Amino acid sequence: MRRVYLDHSATTPVHPRVAAVINRYMLADFGNASSIHEFGKTAQQALRWSRERVAELVGASEADEIVFTSGGTESDNLAIKGAAAARKDRGRHIITSAVEHHAVLHTCEALEEDGFQVTKVGVDEYGRVDPEEVSEAIRDDTVLISIMLANNEVGTIQPVTEIAQAAREREILVHTDAVQAVPQMPVDVEDLGVDLLSLSGHKMYGPKGVGALYIRRGTRLLSQEHGGHHEKGRRAGTENIPGIAGLGEAAATTMEELPQREKHLERLQRRLIEGLLQVEGVHLNGHRRERLPNNVSISAAAIEGESILLGLNAEGIAASSGSACTSGALEPSHVLLAMGMSHEMAHGSLRMTLGRDNSQEDIDHVLEILPPIIDRLREMSPFEIQ
Amino acid sequence: MRRVYLDHSATTPVHPRVAAVINRYMLADFGNASSIHEFGKTAQQALRWSRERVAELVGASEADEIVFTSGGTESDNLAIKGAAAARKDRGRHIITSAVEHHAVLHTCEALEEDGFQVTKVGVDEYGRVDPEEVSEAIRDDTVLISIMLANNEVGTIQPVTEIAQAAREREILVHTDAVQAVPQMPVDVEDLGVDLLSLSGHKMYGPKGVGALYIRRGTRLLSQEHGGHHEKGRRAGTENIPGIAGLGEAAATTMEELPQREKHLERLQRRLIEGLLQVEGVHLNGHRRERLPNNVSISAAAIEGESILLGLNAEGIAASSGSACTSGALEPSHVLLAMGMSHEMAHGSLRMTLGRDNSQEDIDHVLEILPPIIDRLREMSPFEIQ
């Protein structure tokens, strides 16, 4: 059976170049970067090299603006809790959006228990935040704005540059969760004007369990992990050298491949969207243009997402659903609901996220397999297509 | 040049069996454990398998008592902050020891800023905590005791079982940092009677950037990482499947190898200690019997530790020093000072930590190389050997 992986926003396979680097630092150059012997020195060099690569990828001017973490979730937690803790005497108001990843939303909610107030701005039907609305939400005690660069469910790109502009005039820190954006589009902290930016290894053909946080020089954050004096006191814990070296290699690979990758993904994306929109009762979620080139999110009327996934999986196709049904919550995606979608349509969402390894044949295969599955499920459905 | 690695307490090389498992989950079975397709299912199975292996290694009765983290530091942070946050309405007093790792000490200090009070019990000249002293430090508002199982600098094993007994009678949670103990000695949470136990992958021939926390069933902890509902809500963040699978394999390997490993290490340890005690002005740090089989910590009178390390490194031998001079702090080891050692002797400490890959020839090589280095440095020293 042909296997087609279309869930690159959930996680990516590790790039062979990245895996080679990881193996080197697991088996041969396995030292602890705090050690002063030869093994330690080699580890330190890897750490430095990776920091420079990640800095380069996001346009940071100094390598020391990069702190390594255990993933996107920790980067988001550190950015938000670290900034909030450092600034709590200035004010306790945070602005975020309704379509953020849970790593941002639940972190903000945790801060609410510590006396912070959180304003969640809404989005339009395409999932876009209005910079005006963010501006208007700013209060005298606002200390942090956290708006993602690109959404993980529908791929919508946010106007972060515009948002940051208004914020920085008022000395409010701006964080952006760029976990999904970094592997698919050029990202530059200067162009964006952000102070904090999160990324994650396993979304960019790098290792799981490693991420990074860009912290603009001069931005004070309180460490959320206590212990040794690693990462200049911003994150304790023996550095995951194989993982970090792997992230560095993934950053270097992304820099090299990005122009090609974007073109390749856009071509496949167009083909898949066009094919899917031929199917009756199928609707494209998210923005038509302001969208990651690897994201195809649709809703299919009258049927439920997980059952489409199961049908696809039985045919060797791996995709994902906006519905969080598997978590037992039965809540459909908070992103689709924030976009004003009905519960029924939100339950019928399907996310296919393309990667560098997908081919045109993969797309054509999906376009052959998916419509009959939709038909079959609709036959079982008590609903009619509106 | 013969290279001899004697810094296994800083970090270990990854076991080839572990590396093979990691490669499988990086390259082939790379799915996200939250995905409901085939790739996700394989990832979930790896997660389950590893949880069982780690549970088995520490004698936990249920796999779900194990939570995976990004390392020993995070396990310590989660145990202490998580328990403190969950119990703060019952009391705000914590007992720990003066010889804990910074991941414990600095975490406790961070809690002091949140209104907790911390009692640090001292140790005797061998680095042992007196269980009586811990008992006496217990107050009505004591909610947590954190005492390490084995010390990372001098290898001294603590009487955790005795400490836990007194604590549990009074319904106080007991955490033990077993990061150094787990790879070198049998560890069983029932025998120890602890509620929380930290371990770390890279100290046990597993991967860096992954650790685990044993949480006794029924023990409430507040998550310190917010985001998705991973690890049953106890630790958010996409599971590091390759790392976790690697940790599982490292746990399985440890189970298999431990009896042999202990014998092997004890033999090498005895040989190295006997050889070193022949050298004038060399003193063994730590306990003679209640000691990890892989730890040899000495102090050499009249000379400084880092210079010994540099001398050894120039000859291809990797060891470490108790002195934290490299961190710019100029503070000698808090562990050696707590044991009542003079500053001068504490600055002259040298830690050699053996591993499964060391041979008798390695030991003999060190015994040939080290004494002339000590002599040479003493010739340069303004001090006399007392």
Added chain:
Amino acid sequence: MYTDKVMDHFMNPRNVGEIDDADGVGQVGNPVCGDVMAMYIKVKDDIITDAKFKTFGCGAAIATSSITTEMVVGKRVDEALKISNREVAEALDGLPSEKMHCSNLAADALKEAIDDYRSRDADEESE
């Protein structure tokens, strides 16, 4: 996460459809929750002779609907009423814990259909 039995009923559901002249119809769930199940039964001499379903929902919802229709055909109405959600789940060799509510839903839809049948029956008798 699903057993082979669940996957079999999901991929080859038995008794999909409606019964035009059903003796009882039950519909439970709502699109907000993500599961809607409609169950149709034919009854003759207090024995369920046919059952069909239509379901909007996840794999477990479809599989529990399917197996429930299989389980009830040939049973007396009062026997069918006793089918518990546990029995439905067991007939599928188990369901993931977060999906157990789906077996509830199937048992509920059946109960509604039987209630409907009984109330119609009562109406006829009282006519």
Added chain:
Amino acid sequence: MYTDKVMDHFMNPRNVGEIDDADGVGQVGNPVCGDVMAMYIKVKDDIITDAKFKTFGCGAAIATSSITTEMVVGKRVDEALKISNREVAEALDGLPSEKMHCSNLAADALKEAIDDYRSRDADEESE
């Protein structure tokens, strides 16, 4: 972390030892901090003709001691006094930032030795 020059002076330190009939002796640092440096100088016609050291300390402490003795021999006392810790570090092709204090220590030991020489000189003159 150390340059080749540092490692060279650490592995092959120049001028280790004491000078029995030194004209000036300086000792700085203390074991609590982990560095103790003793510097001995011979002076003739205001020119430093010999210098030796003994050091308890890390690699950087030993290397800075060694290179300082090399740098001062042949210099006039007032010139030697001007040797800054920066110059000591530069002569070693740099030191890690957390080790810069070691070059301070060497410059301080030298200064103490020169002060000692001058005070003895003054004593002699006043005799």
